[in-house]
Amino acid sequence: MPINPNTCAGPCSNPYRTAIDAYDQAQHAHTETLTTWHPPLPYPAAPEPPTTRPTLGDPVWCTRCARTIRAALADLDDLASLAQAAVDGHRDAGARYGKTGATAKTHAGSPSPVTDTLDELYGALVEVEDQWREFRSYQDRPRRARGSHARRLTIAWLLDELDAILLHPGSVAFGTATLAWQRRLRGLTKSDPLARRSPIRCSRCSERQITRRDDGYYECGSCGKLMTQTEHDREFAEQADQEVHAS
Ligand SMILES: [Zn+2]
Ligand SMILES: [Zn+2]
DSSP states (O other), X not given: OOOOTTBOSSGGGHHHHHHHHHHHHHHXXXXXXXXXXXXXXXXXXXXXXXXXOOOBOSSSSOHHHHHHHHHHHHXXXXXXXXXXXXXXXXXXXXXHHOSSSSXXXXXXXXXXXXXHHHHHHHHHHHHHHHHXXXXXXXXXXXXXXXXXXXXXXXXXXXXXXXXXXXXXXXXHHHHHXXXXXXXXXXXXHHHXXXXXXXXXXXXXXXXXXXXXXXXSOEEETTTOOEEXXXXXXXXXXXXXXXXXXXX
C-alpha cells in the first residue's frame, strides 16, 4: 500500500508508516499462503488495511514537527557545550591530579569520543549552511576557526533560515538528522567513558576507578564504594586542596 505522498516527514507519522509497513508484510505473507492453499482447507483471510491516518505535511513537515525540529536545533548548542565541558573538566582535573600518575597521561592523550562527535556535528551543520547559501545565492560562509564559537554561529544562522529551509522538500534529511543529533548528544555524556570517569581517588581503597552511574551515584570500580554527588564533590574539593598543599 503506497504511503500518502503528503505525509509529514516527522516523527508524528511514525505510527502511520509502521502500520503501512506491517500491512504490506501481512499482504505478502497472505499471498505466500495462497500459493499452497487448496480446497477443502478454509480460505485464508486477507489482512485488514490499516486505519491509522497520517498527519499531512505543510508541505514537508506538520506545524508540530517543524516546532520540534526548531527546538532540537536550538538545543544542540547547549548539549554540545555541556558535553565539551564535561570532557574539559575531567581533562583538567586529570592533569591536576596526575602529575606523577599514569592516569593523567591517558586522560590528556586520548582523543575523546565527545570531541570526535562534536567535530562531526560541526561538519554536518556547516554542510547544510553551505548548501542553503548556495541554493539561495547568498554570500559564502565567512571563514571561521573551528570551535564552539563557530558552532554557535552556524546554529544561529540555521535557526534564522529554518522556516524557509523546512519548506524545501530537501529538508527531510536535515530535519531527521537534527532530531537524531539531539538524541545522540543527550546520550553522549552518559555513554562516554571519559565523561563518566571521576578523577578523584577512592577514600576507602585509594584507587582512581570511580565512575558516575546512570542513577547519579558514583561508584568505585575497585572496592565498590558508593558516593552521592554531594559526597563526591566534597571529596573532589578536599583532594584538590591536598594537591595544592602538596605541590
Ligand atoms: Zn509531523
Ligand atoms: Zn574504592
